[in-house]
Amino acid sequence: MRLIVGPERHWRAGCLARCPDVLALRSPDAEALPTVEGRRRLELRFNDIAGPRPGFVPPDMAIIGRILAFGAASRLLAIHCYAGVSRSTAAAYALACQHAGPGEEDRLALELRGLSPAATPNPLIVGLADEALGREGRMIAAIAAIGRGAGAFEGPLFDWRIDPHPTGD
DSSP: OEEEEEEHHHHHTTTTTTOSEEEEEEOTTSOOOOOOTTOEEEEEEOOOOSSOOTTOOOOOHHHHHHHHHHHHTOSEEEEEESSSSSHHHHHHHHHHHHHHOTTOHHHHHHHHHHHOTTOOOOHHHHHHHHHHTTOTTHHHHHHHHHOSOOOOSSOOOEEEEOOSSOTTO
16 A cells, blocks of 8 residues: 655645545635546545544544545555644554554554654544554554654655565564
8 A cells, every 4th residue: 555645735736646546634614625537535524633622523433434444445545634744644544554454553653753754643533543443552552652743834745655564574
């Protein structure tokens, strides 16, 4: 599986044109994005919050289920959110964990940090994905272990190739 992850501005600039599948994670009140013919696209709208807050739409198990199902059907997937720091990196981590299988949570969290020093995966998305994938808190612990990412207005655009069977296994 290959994931191209980053801020929405890269999608708008056409940098993700080589990806047949696009996962857009957007705020409920964000302006509509144009569709691109010939692409499979899933746009999910929720706020980038770590827990329920009045007036905001949190990610929930239904959203996580849609992310995991969409990603499972893709070999090359672009994932973007507004800044490419929290929602998109959390979704990428969840999909990487799904693809690589149980026991790879720590390795994948470290890979994510290496690819995006600014990555601060949304903890609610990670927690829900951990539950959905039956990881018994390992995803949560692995993301907590890498800590908050470096301060940034937006994260980098990065290319993540996930091996389901790392060398040596």
